[in-house]
Amino acid sequence: MSTEEWQEWVLETHSDRVELLEDWFFAQGALAVSLEDNADEPLLEPGPGETPVWQNVKVTALFAGDFDLEPIRAALPTDLLAENSRSDITALADRAWERVWMDEFSPIQMGPRLWICPSWTEPPDSAAINVYLDPGLAFGTGTHATTAMCLSALDDAISGGERVVDFGCGSGILAIAALRLGAASALGVDNDPQAITATRDNAERNDIESSSIEVVLPGNAAIAAWTNQSDLVVANILAGPLLALADELMALMKPGGRLMLTGVLSEQAPELIERFIPVNLGVSETRDGWVLLTGQKPA
Numbered sequence: 001m002s003t004e005e006w007q008e009w010v011l012e013t014h015s016d017r018v019e020l021l022e023d024w025f026f027a028q029g030a031l032a033v034s035l036e037d038n039a040d041e042p043l044l045e046p047g048p049g050e051t052p053v054w055q056n057v058k059v060t061a062l063f064a065g066d067f068d069l070e071p072i073r074a075a076l077p078t079d080l081l082a083e084n085s086r087s088d089i090t091a092l093a094d095r096a097w098e099r100v101w102m103d104e105f106s107p108i109q110m111g112p113r114l115w116i117c118p119s120w121t122e123p124p125d126s127a128a129i130n131v132y133l134d135p136g137l138a139f140g141t142g143t144h145a146t147t148a149m150c151l152s153a154l155d156d157a158i159s160g161g162e163r164v165v166d167f168g169c170g171s172g173i174l175a176i177a178a179l180r181l182g183a184a185s186a187l188g189v190d191n192d193p194q195a196i197t198a199t200r201d202n203a204e205r206n207d208i209e210s211s212s213i214e215v216v217l218p219g220n221a222a223i224a225a226w227t228n229q230s231d232l233v234v235a236n237i238l239a240g241p242l243l244a245l246a247d248e249l250m251a252l253m254k255p256g257g258r259l260m261l262t263g264v265l266s267e268q269a270p271e272l273i274e275r276f277i278p279v280n281l282g283v284s285e286t287r288d289g290w291v292l293l294t295g296q297k298p299a
């Protein structure tokens, strides 16, 4: 291997092409491919049938330092890229690539008890509740303000034994954090089959007993057992789908049960508060223009 041991190639694409680009990189000999939300643009409302991940995705492919990238650079399928995509190749000396990737996703403390840690790191506080996650296609590593607000609120709200529904579970981060914080059982629901797989994989990685978590698509018969039974329902989706799901989400809560909603921009909060009037929603936090709305079903 040359003195530069690694090469990192960064490109930009759209969510509907990300898998094809990832497959293409692996077919060319990439050692690893990572995906990240590209830029701070707000999440767009995913329409039915659309892959509901970040709209713009930064794709980073890692190659060995002595790999000849010129032939594949010439063959790069430009139709898989975002318009005006960057194409930056950086030589990384030694094992600096590990540090670079770790810098981009490093352990984050979400609340007094809870940390989210990439699976390749040593947790900074081994006595804390550490949830291990890897960045992947399913949304939810804790780096987005909406996920972070939910995690912090869960750290505060879970005292032990709760039944928790994570509607729009993505990577499963919220359901898994709730269980690790002491919830008795969790239901993850997502309309993206990739999220179902990611949640199950991440639960296993976090030593969650398979009997304490169910992960299903919307409309699954298993949801009936949670209706009017859930102590806490958390949903980090977007304003449009939350408005459409309002009756279903409120029906899941048992009397006295709590609701946490996010994925909602500040200016959208009044419409949500109006739609969820039976549970008396209020804004409990705002970060980066996003709000966390919390409410409670009358006992």
Ligand SMILES: C[S@@+](CC[C@H](N)C(=O)[O-])C[C@H]1O[C@@H](n2cnc3c(N)ncnc32)[C@H](O)[C@@H]1O
Residues within 6 Å of the ligand: 046, 052, 138, 139, 140, 141, 142, 146, 147, 150, 166, 167, 168, 169, 170, 171, 172, 173, 174, 189, 190, 191, 192, 195, 218, 236, 237, 241, 245, 263
């Ligand atoms: C912003 S991500 C949140 C992921 C994770 N819960 C978190 O907090 O980071 C929203 C998730 O909701 C899912 N979703 C969107 N609309 C949905 C719907 N109508 N029913 C169920 N899941 C939905 C998406 O597939 C996506 O995984």
